[in-house]
Amino acid sequence: MSERLRERPSNRPMRKCRRCRAPEVVIELRRHNASFCRDCFLHHCREQVSRTIEEMRMIAPGDRVLVAVSGGKDSLGLWDLLLGLGYDVDGLYIGLGIGDYSRESGEATRAFAAARSATLVEVDLPTDYGFDIPGAASATHRVPCSACGLSKRHLFNKAALDGGYDVVATGHNLDDEAAVLFGNVLRWDRDYLGRQRPVLPASPGFVRKVKPLVRLGEREMAAYCVLTGIDYIVEECPNAVGNKHLGYKEALNAIEEQSPGSKAAFYLGFLARASDLFADDTAAAASELRTCPSCGSPTTAEVCAFCKLVTRVTVT
Amino acid sequence: MKVRLRNPRRELDIAGPTRVDALLRDLGINRESVLVIKGDTLVTGDARLDDADEVEIRPVISGGAT
Numbered sequence: 001m002s003e004r005l006r007e008r009p010s011n012r013p014m015r016k017c018r019r020c021r022a023p024e025v026v027i028e029l030r031r032h033n034a035s036f037c038r039d040c041f042l043h044h045c046r047e048q049v050s051r052t053i054e055e056m057r058m059i060a061p062g063d064r065v066l067v068a069v070s071g072g073k074d075s076l077g078l079w080d081l082l083l084g085l086g087y088d089v090d091g092l093y094i095g096l097g098i099g100d101y102s103r104e105s106g107e108a109t110r111a112f113a114a115a116r117s118a119t120l121v122e123v124d125l126p127t128d129y130g131f132d133i134p135g136a137a138s139a140t141h142r143v144p145c146s147a148c149g150l151s152k153r154h155l156f157n158k159a160a161l162d163g164g165y166d167v168v169a170t171g172h173n174l175d176d177e178a179a180v181l182f183g184n185v186l187r188w189d190r191d192y193l194g195r196q197r198p199v200l201p202a203s204p205g206f207v208r209k210v211k212p213l214v215r216l217g218e219r220e221m222a223a224y225c226v227l228t229g230i231d232y233i234v235e236e237c238p239n240a241v242g243n244k245h246l247g248y249k250e251a252l253n254a255i256e257e258q259s260p261g262s263k264a265a266f267y268l269g270f271l272a273r274a275s276d277l278f279a280d281d282t283a284a285a286a287s288e289l290r291t292c293p294s295c296g297s298p299t300t301a302e303v304c305a306f307c308k309l310v311t312r313v314t315v316t
Numbered sequence: 317m318k319v320r321l322r323n324p325r326r327e328l329d330i331a332g333p334t335r336v337d338a339l340l341r342d343l344g345i346n347r348e349s350v351l352v353i354k355g356d357t358l359v360t361g362d363a364r365l366d367d368a369d370e371v372e373i374r375p376v377i378s379g380g381a382t
Contacts, residue, residue: 015360026358035360072378175377222351222376223358234322236378249377253348 019043027223030260038227045224048215049081056199058210063166065089066121068156069112071105071233073225074171076112078213080230082169083116089169092159094152095124097132098144098239105233112230121163123155131313133239139313144239147309154297154306160207167202173213173221178267179248194278198271205291205298217263317369319343332369337361340373349377 015025018032019040028035029044036044053059067082069075069091082089093109096102106122113120126132131139136147160168177196184192202208213221225232240246255262291297292304299305319328319339330339336359340347352359353372365371 015362025360028360038357073376074378218378219348219351219376222374226351226353226358226374229356234374236323236375240378246377250346250349253346253377256348257346 026227027220029220031217031256031264033260041223042227045077045216045220046081046084049078049212050085052198052215053085053210053212056210058169058199058208058212059087059167063088064164065167065169066092066156066160066163066165067169068092068094068152068171069109069120070171071108071112072171073222073230073232073234074173074176074213074218076109076171076230076232077221077224077228078169078171079112079118080116080228081224082212083118090119090121090163090165092121092123092156092168094155095122095126096148096151097124097126098134098237101233101235101237104235108231108233121159123159125151129310129314131310136309136313137239140309143243145243145245147313148239150305150309154304156209157206158295158297161205165207167208167210169210169212171213171221172211173216173218174263174267175218175249175252177211177214178252178263179245181267181270182248182252183244190278193275196270197275203298205289205296214267215264317365317367317371320370320372322373322375332365332367334365335361336363336365339365343373345373350375 015028015035016023017025017037017040018034020037022037022040024037025035026038027041059065065082065087067075067079067089069079070093079089079091091109091113093106095106110120112118133144133148133151136151137144140147156168156170177198181196184196198211198214200206200209224230252263252266288300289298290300292299292307294303294307297304297306301308317330317332319330320326321328334342336352337347340350340352340361347361351374352363353374354363354365354369359365359371
């Protein structure tokens with residue numbers, strides 16, 4: 001027998017599905033010390049999302065939900081899960097003008113929506129605002145992710161307000177949130193720590209924002225898409241390659257491999273025992289909001305950051 | 317067996333038989349950061365892979381602006 005085949009100790013039992021005890025398992029989740037067959041894994045994903053929405057009061061009965069979709073595994077998986085759980089949910093896709101990546105992600109998103117007869121709202125930065133993300137990065141001399149994140153946050157909120165939606169849902173998963181928390185803690189950034197919550201309540205000028213995937217890792221979301229046949233964009237955004245966020249994820253995965261459950265303990269422990277310690281900083285910032293004279297959005301400055309970006313990029 | 321990888325896309329020929337965990341370790345890949353796909357389904361770490369198999373090692377990490 002090959003050396004590499006001998007690695008499973010003979011006294012270790014064969015894996016069985018934790019829920020139904022079937023021997024045909026497709027995934028092991030070391031964090032839960034469990035393996036699952038296909039159907040029970042999909043049940044696990046639905047149950048985690050349903051429980052998160054309910055316990056964290058993310059979506060109320062009758063709410064209209066707008067899910068922000070990029071064509072990737074998390075957002076398309078979330079849309080599929082929310083539709084399956086019976087929510088009134090439409091998709092929002094923002095064309096960022098990032099070459100082939102934007103073209104392919106737009107196609108994947110439209111195909112997903114068409115296959116489910118779901119409503120997709122589209123905003124296109126180049127067409128609707130006269131700039132793209134590479135151009136914004138060049139004009140501002142900052143990394144592309146900076147202009148991208150700023151634009152998406154503004155446009156998610158605007159599209160939800162314009163369309164009469166009650167809540168915006170995004171596909172941030174456990175790994176995303178743990179990596180953001182890791183970065184915020186490294187800098188002890190009190191403002192960001194105060195705002196890092198899976199539910200941001202509605203306030204004047206802002207719709208409620210929720211992250212129903214915070215109990216599912218990105219490996220689980222990729223597995224959900226593969227097992228349900230969701231054709232998502234696997235290739236990473238070319239602008240994200242090498243960014244700090246990915247470095248934090250690699251560091252956390254190295255810890256997770258040695259100590260399964262570390263990421264969940266880090267992030268969910270923060271929510272349970274530490275996030276309230278930073279809430280005062282958030283409240284102080286909210287009290288200083290005024291209205292952007294250009295677009296009407298709430299802002300702490302004279303003009304909101306998105307309108308400032310549009311002016312800078314389209315004038316230069 | 318044929319092993320497809322991404323970022324960058326490439327294909328390797330690797331001798332079997334082996335197990336998924338051993339394959340990932342030989343390639344220096346953290347098992348928390350990938351799925352291993354055989355046909356249209358997933359395989360777990362202790363699954364046996366033979367010479368005739370074709371598998372994809374798909375990265376699951378993504379991340380841009382939040």
